[in-house]
Amino acid sequence: MRAQLRQIVVDCREPKALVRFWAQLLGSEPVDRARGWSHVELPGLGQLAFQPVPESKVVKNRLHLDIAVDDIETAVNEAVELGAARVGATVIDDQGAFQSMLDPEGNEFCFVSA
Structure with a gap:
């Protein structure tokens, strides 16, 4: 089996707002998707995606x-x-x-x- 990284997903409260921060930071365009998701394209790497979750972040990221x-x-x-x-x-x-x-x-x- 050969696996390929497709996207990195970030849980967040406000995907539409957070994707705009990352899009500006990385010089990309934000894309809003169905069910509240958003993403930015990372040329050669896939996508950085933002998934809506109800809870706020409370501990340090593991990644x-x-x-x-x-x-x-x-x-x-x-x-x-x-x-x-x-x-x-x-x-x-x-x-x-x-x-x-x-x-x-x-x-x-x-x-x-x-």
Whole structure:
């Protein structure tokens, strides 16, 4: 059997709002679907989909996205303007640098650079 990743699904309260944040962040177009779902296309990777759920997020994600950027501080500032929040300070180690972030519904993601 050969499996292929088709989409990454994020549970959220407001898919139509959250997809617009991610679409702007990733330079893609939001797509609203049936039954309250929304998604953005990730060229070469599939889709980042948003599924409506009744409960709010209450614990840390077990999985998060690392978003490669040329300049972390510029990316952080732009994401904050879109509704994201910075978590802690930028970490620099032998692998490069990363900045932990929260999207508007509190889902963790990181900006990373080499």
